[in-house]
């Protein structure tokens with residue numbers, strides 16, 4: 001079958017079609033150090049039909065079981081990326097990684113599940129979901145959905161209930177930026193927060209002040225600053241801090257948990273730290289670009305180079321990244337996403353004369369695991385257990401699918417990676433698996449390499465070769481009322497009882 005062989009040479013093979021793969025559904029991973037978020041031990045992992053059956057030292061198996069030697073390596077839960085945009089229509093174009101190419105790239109980098117954002121169609125959640133269900137049919141790994149809320153009325157409110165109770169969606173995202181397209185105002189945000197609370201769904205925010213960003217953009221254009229650096233200058237950390245603080249306070253007022261996506265600045269992180277210190281339930285998600293890059297690329301004189309770094313909130317000046325790393329290591333921020341949202345250089349060139357037209361977004365779905373390992377574990381900032389926590393387990397907990405996902409224990413889905421700490425990785429656009437023609441991490445090398453990825457019990461990445469099957473990925477339904485909701489009702493009750501002492505006022509007698 002020449003077509004499938006061609007695909008193999010391109011680095012993406014179809015399992016069981018052209019690559020002469022075994023169709024074995026029984027696997028034994030032998031002799032590795034099995035790492036979970038709270039424990040690690042040298043043990044074998046036995047997998048059957050996509051499920052982890054046993055985790056114990058010295059397991060004996062029959063001849064029909066494929067054995068993978070993991071001696072000297074780490075056997076860990078596959079990564080879960082909480083924040084991606086595959087095949088998203090945005091800024092007049094569509095991201096060029098779809099649910100097949102983006103997921104194939106993810107698998108090559110050790111990520112075995114992602115949660116993507118459904119964008120409503122003309123405000124309709126049902127139409128939006130149908131569109132994303134269609135896009136996701138070619139999936140080669142498991143995925144879940146968040147849903148964006150872009151308007152609010154009785155029908156949206158009703159549909160939110162359908163999403164939570166019938167469709168397996170347990171989180172809704174509110175964009176406080178992108179004025180004129182996705183942005184919502186405070187009134188809508190408040191309605192949305194109340195509805196999320198009543199449904200046990202997690203409210204998420206893109207926190208930048210969209211009105212002020214609009215003003216900042218006009219200011220840059222008036223100053224004649226039209227290049228990619230104008231993007232960052234028009235939306236400084238101040239505006240991210242403001243929106244983060246506002247969203248946190250409104251979530252506090254409603255008393256519902258809040259998840260802040262892509263925390264890019266010290267300003268936003270400090271608002272999260274302050275709220276968490278006071279006991280408020282706020283989850284902070286840094287993304288890989290914010291943790292490891294700085295804004296220097298935006299000032300490159302070559303437009304193609306500078307424009308690839310344009311994302312929102314912007315990648316900040318050097319210094320923010322190090323502080324965000326510290327916040328991740330001490331728990332102020334809890335899990336790492338990517339915001340993988342890629343446009344090729346032709347699409348980025350839509351904004352050659354005006355930074356406001358550069359489609360926003362950077363890559364990361366393939367690079368996240370390696371860069372977090374190298375930046376955080378190799379530097380000694382987090383433990384290997386913490387690596388598992390921030391790349392997989394905490395995401396599974398927050399989106400209420402733990403321990404089916406995010407753990408190597410008997411009964412969990414067999415989404416597993418084998419990482420060799422003595423090997424190394426190198427990133428470049430020539431060898432990456434994303435469809436985009438640039439990479440914001442071009443030329444980066446580091447220690448640690450994901451040598452094997454197992455998704456749903458199948459070896460999909462081994463010997464630097466992908467063996468992926470479109471349609472093999474499953475939709476993972478995520479139930480409401482995650483752990484952040486426990487005790488919320490008690491706090492509400494004590495608030496209400498504090499109001500119960502009626503204020504005595506003398507009646508006017510005139």
Ligand code: URP
Pocket residue numbers: 085206310311312313339341360361362
């Ligand atoms: O620049 C970005 N982040 N693009 C994707 C949309 C979003 O704001 O998450």
Ligand code: ZN
Pocket residue numbers: 008009013018019465
């Ligand atoms: Zn092959």
Ligand code: ZN
Pocket residue numbers: 206261262312313
């Ligand atoms: Zn965003």
Ligand code: ZN
Pocket residue numbers: 083084085339341
């Ligand atoms: Zn995003």
